[in-house]
Amino acid sequence: MAPNNFLAAIAILAATGVAYFVLSGYRHRARINELRKQGFPMPAEWSWWFGHNLVIFRYTKRLPPLANVVLAMQEMSQEFTETEMFLMDMWPGYPSSIIVFNPEACTLISQKWNLPRPPQSGEAIKPIVGGQSLVSMNGSQWKTWRSLLNPGFSASNMMNHVPFIVDCVQVFCDKLRESSGNGIISLDDFATRLTFEVIMKVTLDADVNYQRGKHILPTAFDTITKWHSFWDVRILWNPLRPIVQTYNGNVINRYVQRELEKSFLEMKNPKQTNAKPAHSVISLALEAYIGGGQEMGKDGQKPQKLDKSFIDTVTNQIRLFLFAGNDTTSSTIAFAFHMLSQHVEALARLRQEHDIVFGDDVSGAAHLLKENPTLLNQCTYTLACVKETLRLYPPAANMRRGQPGISLPALNGQLLPTEGFNIVVVQQTVHQNPRVWVRPREFLPERWLVGPGHELYPPQNAYRPFDIGSRTCIGQPLTLNEIKIVLILTARTFNVKPAYEEWDRLQEQKRGIWERVAIWTRGEGINTVHGDRAYQSEKAGTHPSDGYPCRVELVTQEE
Numbered sequence: 091m092a093p094n095n096f097l098a099a100i101a102i103l104a105a106t107g108v109a110y111f112v113l114s115g116y117r118h119r120a121r122i123n124e125l126r127k128q129g130f131p132m133p134a135e136w137s138w139w140f141g142h143n144l145v146i147f148r149y150t151k152r153l154p155p156l157a158n159v160v161l162a163m164q165e166m167s168q169e170f171t172e173t174e175m176f177l178m179d180m181w182p183g184y185p186s187s188i189i190v191f192n193p194e195a196c197t198l199i200s201q202k203w204n205l206p207r208p209p210q211s212g213e214a215i216k217p218i219v220g221g222q223s224l225v226s227m228n229g230s231q232w233k234t235w236r237s238l239l240n241p242g243f244s245a246s247n248m249m250n251h252v253p254f255i256v257d258c259v260q261v262f263c264d265k266l267r268e269s270s271g272n273g274i275i276s277l278d279d280f281a282t283r284l285t286f287e288v289i290m291k292v293t294l295d296a297d298v299n300y301q302r303g304k305h306i307l308p309t310a311f312d313t314i315t316k317w318h319s320f321w322d323v324r325i326l327w328n329p330l331r332p333i334v335q336t337y338n339g340n341v342i343n344r345y346v347q348r349e350l351e352k353s354f355l356e357m358k359n360p361k362q363t364n365a366k367p368a369h370s371v372i373s374l375a376l377e378a379y380i381g382g383g384q385e386m387g388k389d390g391q392k393p394q395k396l397d398k399s400f401i402d403t404v405t406n407q408i409r410l411f412l413f414a415g416n417d418t419t420s421s422t423i424a425f426a427f428h429m430l431s432q433h434v435e436a437l438a439r440l441r442q443e444h445d446i447v448f449g450d451d452v453s454g455a456a457h458l459l460k461e462n463p464t465l466l467n468q469c470t471y472t473l474a475c476v477k478e479t480l481r482l483y484p485p486a487a488n489m490r491r492g493q494p495g496i497s498l499p500a501l502n503g504q505l506l507p508t509e510g511f512n513i514v515v516v517q518q519t520v521h522q523n524p525r526v527w528v529r530p531r532e533f534l535p536e537r538w539l540v541g542p543g544h545e546l547y548p549p550q551n552a553y554r555p556f557d558i559g560s561r562t563c564i565g566q567p568l569t570l571n572e573i574k575i576v577l578i579l580t581a582r583t584f585n586v587k588p589a590y591e592e593w594d595r596l597q598e599q600k601r602g603i604w605e606r607v608a609i610w611t612r613g614e615g616i617n618t619v620h621g622d623r624a625y626q627s628e629k630a631g632t633h634p635s636d637g638y639p640c641r642v643e644l645v646t647q648e649e
């Protein structure tokens with residue numbers, strides 16, 4: 091092709107692309123404008139050029155710079171108490187979404203209609219997970235994989251993991267003990283290392299000793315999540331991001347696939363390899379793959395080797411578990427410590443429960459738990475503290491795709507068409523909806539122990555940190571066991587006190603000249619959300635700000 095023709099072809103292609111973009115943008119905004127005129131609830135400040143993107147900016151500016159975007163959504167929700175849902179036109183950066191905090195509508199979305207997940211729920215975590223996984227699958231593909239992976243996460247299988255989790259938490263305790271009286275630590279970092287160790291064992295049966303040292307897999311994983319954001323364009327548009335994430339993704343894939351081949355070999359030749367009983371997620375999924383001719387094997391024959399598409403998808407699933415099992419649980423552990431540090435009466439009652447269930451000898455609890463994991467079920471107040479922490483600091487949102495012919499009933503009776511929109515359930519707002527929750531912003535574990543009829547009794551369907559329905563979080567039993575074990579083995583030994591004031595002073599001293607000038611001209615920024623310095627910040631999921639700097643002290647005999 092002559093150079094002139096080539097340039098002309100490029101110009102035509104570019105002009106067609108621009109025309110298509112302008113036309114679809116016009117069509118999109120025209121539809122929103124029409125809905126706006128019809129009274130579809132949405133922020134009043136909307137424009138043909140920017141949709142509602144400037145509104146988000148206005149709200150995020152009222153929060154600390156690293157506050158999670160869900161906190162801005164929660165603030166916005168206060169303007170929509172009549173409908174308990176509203177539309178945000180975020181095109182072209184993100185599909186326009188109906189933000190929902192009405193518990194009754196949530197039951198329709200996840201339970202009654204079980205709406206599909208939108209493509210964005212997979213795309214948003216693709217750099218972390220690598221490709222198709224449970225989170226992005228829908229229909230029969232999701233069903234097949236979910237039933238293959240369910241056994242590994244069943245409540246009964248989780249009991250098999252209790253002794254190992256206890257061992258990991260004991261290392262966590264040793265580290266806290268070494269830190270006591272020794273300066274500020276990042277509790278989020280300690281908890282992240284613990285939960286990574288646990289999830290590696292639960293999914294791959296691998297001992298990585300990450301709390302004490304380095305390991306190639308969590309290091310690669312940590313690099314990927316540090317280069318990840320669900321919304322921050324400073325990270326998302328960094329040209330180096332895909333290179334760093336692909337390189338580290340390949341490191342993880344190679345590791346997971348080696349483990350997969352090893353388990354497959356052990357399973358095919360149990361006598362030769364002296365294989366132990368299978369408890370890990372990967373072993374149980376392989377067992378179903380080898381044994382279950384109906385779904386994964388060919389013609390009912392036991393497969394002799396793993397096929398490529400199975401290997402690739404199972405690798406993505408494992409990467410998903412490593413991410414979800416680590417990020418959400420570690421932040422919840424840090425927030426649970428935070429809540430107990432602020433509510434001494436709850437901490438006292440928690441300790442009392444542990445005295446009753448495990449006896450006065452604090453050092454004996456680990457052994458008792460390993461011998462009899464069902465003791466966990468007797469710790470009802472401990473569970474109540476975990477539930478209340480998850481109510482106030484839920485780490486995950488729920489996203490679904492609207493469908494033709496499906497309309498959401500708003501609180502005021504309006505019917506809102508969902509076709510073409512994503513639906514985002516912001517758990518923070520559902521969990522603190524003052525219409526249905528009594529004293530919504532207070533940490534009150536006792537609400538989980540009172541009976542129906544009591545004013546604190548939790549309203550139906552308004553508590554959904556793991557969401558409800560067939561797509562409920564697969565990791566719920568693991569999470570609850572793990573955090574309960576952490577509290578049982580730490581609460582009577584350590585006092586954890588937030589050290590934000592000291593931390594902020596240290597950061598102030600480290601400021602360079604330009605930073606000081608900038609602060610002198612525009613003033614100190616906001617660093618709390620509703621008075622909470624440990625607000626949910628942006629680090630892949632919703633972690634406590636600045637990694638929860640704190641000091642650890644040993645509990646004295648008088649306490």
Ligand code: HEM
Binds near residue numbers: 289484557558
């Ligand atoms: C505090 C801890 C956790 C919270 C609050 C949480 C929350 C959630 C939520 C809200 C969903 C969406 C459900 C829906 O769309 O209906 C979900 C799904 C999921 N979670 Fe979790 N999660 C946690 C821990 C874990 C752990 C430990 C794992 C795995 C090791 C895990 C794996 C998953 C998976 C695979 C899904 C997708 C399930 C499906 O679509 O079938 N999560 N989680």
